[in-house]
Amino acid sequence: MGDHHQFGSGETEEAVLHRLRLLERVYDPVTTRHLETLGVARGWNCLEVGAGAGSIATWLSAKAGPEGKIVATDINTRFLHQIVNPNIEIRQHDILADPLEENQYDLVHCRTLLMWLRDPGKALRKMADAVRPGGWLMLDEIDYGSILSVESSNPSAAAFSDTWRMGIEFLRKNRIVDPYFGRRVRNLIDQLGFIEGKNEGWTRICRGGEPMAQFDLAAVQMAAQPMINAGLIGPEKLEMMQGLLMDMTFDYPGLTMFSAWGRKPGER
Numbered sequence: 001m002g003d004h005h006q007f008g009s010g011e012t013e014e015a016v017l018h019r020l021r022l023l024e025r026v027y028d029p030v031t032t033r034h035l036e037t038l039g040v041a042r043g044w045n046c047l048e049v050g051a052g053a054g055s056i057a058t059w060l061s062a063k064a065g066p067e068g069k070i071v072a073t074d075i076n077t078r079f080l081h082q083i084v085n086p087n088i089e090i091r092q093h094d095i096l097a098d099p100l101e102e103n104q105y106d107l108v109h110c111r112t113l114l115m116w117l118r119d120p121g122k123a124l125r126k127m128a129d130a131v132r133p134g135g136w137l138m139l140d141e142i143d144y145g146s147i148l149s150v151e152s153s154n155p156s157a158a159a160f161s162d163t164w165r166m167g168i169e170f171l172r173k174n175r176i177v178d179p180y181f182g183r184r185v186r187n188l189i190d191q192l193g194f195i196e197g198k199n200e201g202w203t204r205i206c207r208g209g210e211p212m213a214q215f216d217l218a219a220v221q222m223a224a225q226p227m228i229n230a231g232l233i234g235p236e237k238l239e240m241m242q243g244l245l246m247d248m249t250f251d252y253p254g255l256t257m258f259s260a261w262g263r264k265p266g267e268r
C-alpha cells in the first residue's frame with residue numbers, strides 16, 4: 001500500500017477489494033456517525049483522501065447533494081471508477097507528492113491512511129492546509145492495542161495474543177504500518193492548532209466469523225506471507241489464527257478505530 005513498500009503487492013485485486021469492503025461494512029457506521037455530528041450538509045465541498053473503494057465519498061455525495069462537491073483521491077483509483085455520481089470527482093493523487101488546493105474544503109477526511117505512510121506528518125499538513133478557515137478535519141485511524149487483551153481464561157488466549165503481538169511487531173519494525181497510530185490522532189489535531197477538537201475510540205467484543213473478525217482475518221492473511229518468508233511463523237500458526245478468527249465460539253476484543261476531529265480557526 002502506498003508508494004513506500006511492496007507489502008501486499010502480491011495480493012490479487014479481488015483480495016484487496018474484499019478487505020476494503022469488509023472495512024467499509026464494519027467501520028462506515030462509526031465514521032458516518034461522527035461525520036453526522038460535524039453537520040455535513042447540502043452544498044458542502046469535501047475531500048476524501050485515500051478513498052479506497054469509495055463508500056465514504058459516496059455517503060458524503062448524498063449528503064452534499066447537487067450543490068456540493070466531493071473530491072475522492074487515491075494513489076490507486078482502480079476501485080473508484082465505478083462511481084458515477086455527478087458531484088464526485090475521482091482524482092488519482094499521491095497525498096505525499098502531488099499538489100492540493102489550499103483553504104478550500106468544508107471537510108477533509110481520511111481513514112486508515114496515515115498509519116501506512118512513511119511521512120504521515122507531511123500528509124497531515126497538506127490535508128490541514130486544504131481545509132478552509134472554519135472547516136473541519138477528521139481522522140480515523142486504527143490502533144491494534146486492544147486486540148492483545150483477550151480474556152485470559154480462554155484456552156486460546158495466550159496463543160492468539162502472542163501471535164498478534166509478533167505480527168504487530170513485525171509490521172512496526174519493518175515500518176510497513178504503524179499499528180499504534182490510532183492513539184495519536186487527538187494530539188495530531190491539537191498540534192495543528194485546530195479548535196473544538198473531539199475524539200472517540202470504537203471497538204467491540206468480536207466473535208469468530210463475524211465481519212469484524214473477517215476483516216482481521218484478511219489482515220492476518222495479508223501479513224502472513226512476508227512473516228512466513230522471514231521465518232517468523234509456520235503454516236500451523238497461520239492455520240491456528242485462521243481457525244480462531246472463524247470460530248464462532250471464540251471471543252476477543254477487536255482493534256480500536258480512533259476518530260478525532262477539529263475545526264480550522266477562522267470564519268465559519
Ligand SMILES: C[S@@+](CC[C@H](N)C(=O)[O-])C[C@H]1O[C@@H](n2cnc3c(N)ncnc32)[C@H](O)[C@@H]1O
Nearest residue numbers: 002050051052074075076093094095096111112
Ligand atoms: C486501508 S485503505 C483505506 C481505504 C478507505 N479510506 C477506507 O477506509 O475505506 C488505504 C487507502 O489509501 C491509499 N493510499 C495509500 N497511500 C496513499 C498516498 N500516498 N496517497 C493517496 N492515497 C494513498 C491506498 O491506495 C488505499 O486505497
